[in-house]
Amino acid sequence: MADYLNFAIETAKQAGKILLDNYGKIKNLEYNTRQHFTTRVDQESDELIRKRIKENFPDHNIYSEEDADLNKGHEFSWVIDPLDGTIPYVYGITDHFGVCIALVKNKIPIVGVIYAPKRDELYYAEKGKGAFCNNKPIKTSLEKTISHAIMGLDPGKETSYFKRAVLGRYMEKVYSPKGISCAVCSGCASVPLCLVASGKLHAYMALSLEPWDMAAAVVINMEAGAKVTNIHGKEWNILDKSILVSNSILHEKLIDILNK
Numbered sequence: 094m095a096d097y098l099n100f101a102i103e104t105a106k107q108a109g110k111i112l113l114d115n116y117g118k119i120k121n122l123e124y125n126t127r128q129h130f131t132t133r134v135d136q137e138s139d140e141l142i143r144k145r146i147k148e149n150f151p152d153h154n155i156y157s158e159e160d161a162d163l164n165k166g167h168e169f170s171w172v173i174d175p176l177d178g179t180i181p182y183v184y185g186i187t188d189h190f191g192v193c194i195a196l197v198k199n200k201i202p203i204v205g206v207i208y209a210p211k212r213d214e215l216y217y218a219e220k221g222k223g224a225f226c227n228n229k230p231i232k233t234s235l236e237k238t239i240s241h242a243i244m245g246l247d248p249g250k251e252t253s254y255f256k257r258a259v260l261g262r263y264m265e266k267v268y269s270p271k272g273i274s275c276a277v278c279s280g281c282a283s284v285p286l287c288l289v290a291s292g293k294l295h296a297y298m299a300l301s302l303e304p305w306d307m308a309a310a311v312v313i314n315m316e317a318g319a320k321v322t323n324i325h326g327k328e329w330n331i332l333d334k335s336i337l338v339s340n341s342i343l344h345e346k347l348i349d350i351l352n353k
């Protein structure tokens with residue numbers, strides 16, 4: 094079998110260098126909708142990743158946030174976000190941004206790499222082989238007490254009134270008297286998801302993500318011992334918009350709180 098993991102690691106490192114070399118230098122934002130923008134760095138990183146995939150695995154499909162789907166009908170798909178966390182990246186709010194590369198076999202993520210270059214953290218996992226950060230094994234936390242739990246909360250870039258109202262209702266539940274201690278939000282999905290895998294955060298939830306925001310982090314979390322479902326507690330599927338990831342000990346309690 095080809096060494097997909099090392100290919101994804103090397104590709105993420107090269108793309109991450111583009112992010113770092115341009116950090117703090119972005120002047121022009123291209124708004125593709127009224128509120129959402131992309132930058133030349135999203136494009137440059139995307140071009141590099143695509144080029145490498147096409148050179149090395151010309152028969153594979155590619156699904157990326159930044160370009161049209163390339164569907165070749167193969168069982169292997171590369172699902173990529175060349176820059177996740179564009180807002181923190183452009184505005185320098187946090188170091189939560191990075192490159193996400195997943196290899197998905199028949200809708201199941203089997204390889205995941207997330208490189209957060211400003212944090213100098215390279216997370217990776219291959220199905221059945223454990224999860225790692227900078228070559229050291231990582232595990233989810235042992236927190237048992239829901240009122241002590243710190244959760245990454247991703248409100249998403251929702252513009253519809255209806256979806257914002259739904260988010261508000263979930264927030265009330267999260268902060269109900271039986272809820273968690275604190276929810277933190279960083280404008281990036283992949284890095285907080287990796288922080289659950291490495292035991293720093295105890296859980297993470299989002300209502301409206303895309304496959305490239307989640308696929309790599311899902312393998313990394315599953316290999317680190319996390320429980321990964323959608324917000325209703327059903328096993329996570331690549332077409333789900335919502336995701337709930339926890340250290341597994343807290344999962345049932347979180348599902349109860351969120352769905353009562």
Ligand code: IPD
Nearest residue numbers: 176177178179249250280281282
């Ligand atoms: C965004 C981030 C963010 C999430 C948004 C995504 P981008 O990705 O993952 O956390 O809330 O919905 O679009 O645009 O920075 O790649």
Ligand code: CA
Nearest residue numbers: 174177178306
């Ligand atoms: Ca993203």
Ligand code: CA
Nearest residue numbers: 158174176177
């Ligand atoms: Ca992106």
